[in-house]
């Protein structure tokens with residue numbers, strides 16, 4: 001039974017960080033003419049209405065994308081991400097939020113491919129109709145972790161893997177680590193983008209170090225880790241403090257692109273105690 005529905009969280013601080021990085025990675029990939037494949041192992045519904053009862057319930061987007069949507073003078077990578085959200089809204093007021101499949105749909109070219117995996121039957125149905133007219137896109141209602149076998153390496157030997165599980169079950173932590181290793185063993189050049197929650201839970205605190213060790217051993221071009229903290233630790237140990245994005249084989253431009261964005265995000269989304277960190281391996 002899958003309880004997680006991304007519609008409750010669409011456009012929150014975690015989506016902002018994840019999709020900022022995702023847009024920058026796809027932009028970089030599209031600089032070369034040769035096509036590439038995007039594998040989105042946990043795709044969600046594709047896009048989300050911010051006027052739905054789900055989104056309105058906690059209105060997480062109000063402390064996320066809404067604070068950036070009309071902001072002037074954003075650093076280029078952040079401006080580019082906000083422009084993607086604007087494009088999804090037809091250039092009008094913020095009423096909808098693009099999930100990772102919608103962002104990919106906007107940025108992929110005819111020579112590129114999209115492979116989407118979503119286990120929740122309702123989200124899968126919405127997703128399937130969302131991309132049914134997109135050439136090069138395929139959707140499956142199957143386990144995204146298991147999908148790396150059939151999707152990597154891509155025929156053109158250029159590819160991005162987005163791994164974005166809900167982490168509601170503890171096995172998501174070990175399976176994410178295993179998926180990074182499998183992706184890099186199958187295809188050492190894969191740009192692997194992994195979203196991680198920042199929780200006080202042991203599994204959550206350990207995962208970044210484990211991913212770094214795995215990428216040190218298997219990724220040709222090292223790793224990058226960007227973290228955005230928006231809340232103070234709760235004395236009871238509950239609640240998400242923020243999140244981070246880990247990228248194996250990051251584009252060489254990514255660190256420079258993100259550097260001016262993170263302090264701004266920490267100030268704007270951090271509720272007075274925002275913090276940020278941006279690290280990379282020596283050979284990234």
Ligand code: SAM
Nearest residue numbers: 006042043044099100117118119120143144164
């Ligand atoms: N990547 C999406 C985005 O950025 O817009 C959001 C994805 S959401 C955080 C995680 C999704 O993974 C949920 O829709 C959930 O139903 C789905 N899911 C959970 N376990 C899965 C699995 N093993 N394989 C594929 N999808 C799964």
